[in-house]
Amino acid sequence: MLFSTKAEYGVRLMVELGRQPSSQPISLSTVAEAERLPLSYLEHLVAKLRKAGLVTSTRGAHGGYRLAMPAAEIRMDAVVQALEGQIAPMECFHDTPEGKVLCSHEDDGDRACSTKLLWMRVQGGVTKALAGTTLAELVEFSQPQGQSEADVVKAA
Amino acid sequence: MLFSTKAEYGVRLMVELGRQPSSQPISLSTVAEAERLPLSYLEHLVAKLRKAGLVTSTRGAHGGYRLAMPAAEIRMDAVVQALEGQIAPMECFHDTPEGKVLCSHEDDGDRACSTKLLWMRVQGGVTKALAGTTLAELVEFSQPQGQSEADVVKAA
DNA sequence: GCAAAACCGACCGCTTCGGTAGGATTTGGG
DNA sequence: CCCAAATCCTACCGAAGCGGTCGGTTTTGC
Numbered sequence: 158m159l160f161s162t163k164a165e166y167g168v169r170l171m172v173e174l175g176r177q178p179s180s181q182p183i184s185l186s187t188v189a190e191a192e193r194l195p196l197s198y199l200e201h202l203v204a205k206l207r208k209a210g211l212v213t214s215t216r217g218a219h220g221g222y223r224l225a226m227p228a229a230e231i232r233m234d235a236v237v238q239a240l241e242g243q244i245a246p247m248e249c250f251h252d253t254p255e256g257k258v259l260c261s262h263e264d265d266g267d268r269a270c271s272t273k274l275l276w277m278r279v280q281g282g283v284t285k286a287l288a289g290t291t292l293a294e295l296v297e298f299s300q301p302q303g304q305s306e307a308d309v310v311k312a313a
Numbered sequence: 314m315l316f317s318t319k320a321e322y323g324v325r326l327m328v329e330l331g332r333q334p335s336s337q338p339i340s341l342s343t344v345a346e347a348e349r350l351p352l353s354y355l356e357h358l359v360a361k362l363r364k365a366g367l368v369t370s371t372r373g374a375h376g377g378y379r380l381a382m383p384a385a386e387i388r389m390d391a392v393v394q395a396l397e398g399q400i401a402p403m404e405c406f407h408d409t410p411e412g413k414v415l416c417s418h419e420d421d422g423d424r425a426c427s428t429k430l431l432w433m434r435v436q437g438g439v440t441k442a443l444a445g446t447t448l449a450e451l452v453e454f455s456q457p458q459g460q461s462e463a464d465v466v467k468a469a
Numbered sequence: 470g471c472a473a474a475a476c477c478g479a480c481c482g483c484t485t486c487g488g489t490a491g492g493a494t495t496t497g498g499g
Numbered sequence: 500c501c502c503a504a505a506t507c508c509t510a511c512c513g514a515a516g517c518g519g520t521c522g523g524t525t526t527t528g529c
Binding site for chain 2: 485486487488489490494495496497498
Binding site: 158299 | 314315316318320321324325328329389400401402403404405424425426427428429430431434435437438439441442443445446450451452454455456
């Protein structure tokens with residue numbers, strides 16, 4: 158599997174927050190019940206989302222979480238990265254100060270790294286899919302009257 | 314990380330085999346030395362490739378492995394799948410008899426699965442990248458006189 | 470002040486990862 | 500015919516991550 162349930166649960170959590178039209182926060186236990194997910198596990202996940210600045214929290218009674226910005230402005234690559242860590246196909250890919258990726262096997266002798274081309278393409282495909290999808294799209298898609306799934310997927 | 318070193322090592326192994334022009338097999342220890350990888354671990358990986366029909370083996374002295382078909386006919390999705398198992402973004406994706414993928418959270422109440430759209434797009438991106446790359450391309454790319462990396466990546 | 474909620478950190482069983490070890494079997498060459 | 504080289508097979512092992520659980524602390528509205 159490319160991703161663990163951290164991404165799965167975390168994205169569901171975000172969609173649940175995005176579904177709420179009101180400005181008042183909703184509690185984690187509400188989300189946990191709606192999605193039938195373990196509350197104490199969601200706490201760990203929402204902590205990552207909060208540290209990444211994707212959700213804000215209000216403590217105390219009637220507290221809870223809400224999106225830190227409109228759902229249309231939240232790209233899913235940020236969400237998945239907050240939950241799963243750096244998105245790279247391989248251990249040997251790491252970020253450079255310029256924000257690019259490099260393969261550390263780069264200079265094995267006189268040849269180029271034989272796998273780099275492949276992982277660059279995979280990286281591109283995943284990044285494109287994640288960055289090209291907003292939370293608002295997922296909220297819209299999950300509504301019962303949403304357009305046919307084939308249409309939306311095709312638009313990727 | 315999306316993939317483990319099984320894919321990394323296994324792909325390097327395949328490239329090494331693809332580099333050999335002759336028809337005679339090359340031994341694992343030769344590959345291990347060339348790529349500086351542990352021989353006993355490579356044995357496990359090459360076993361998966363053999364079971365998947367991607368390489369053939371000849372036992373005994375002067376034995377070894379060779380590609381089961383021309384490198385240009387070997388698509389990397391087959392290689393990675395043989396090494397890592399089914400390529401799916403999520404646990405809840407599984408193959409159907411028709412060869413498609415489905416999300417098992419499909420019918421949670423009256424709403425569509427809120428994450429399905431996202432994982433479908435990711436799945437599409439990865440599959441396109443892997444299936445659109447052949448072993449021959451990687452062999453070509455890893456030669457010192459290969460064309461610039463930007464050109465090849467762009468062609469994805 | 471009580472209850473509801475966010476917060477925090479420790480723990481735990483399980484599986485996978487990356488690798489090692491030891492052997493068995495097959496085969497070509499001397 | 501025997502030995503060395505090679506594939507093949509099974510078991511094991513430490514470390515790490517996954518998917519939680521638990522107990523507690525702090526904050527806040529009513």
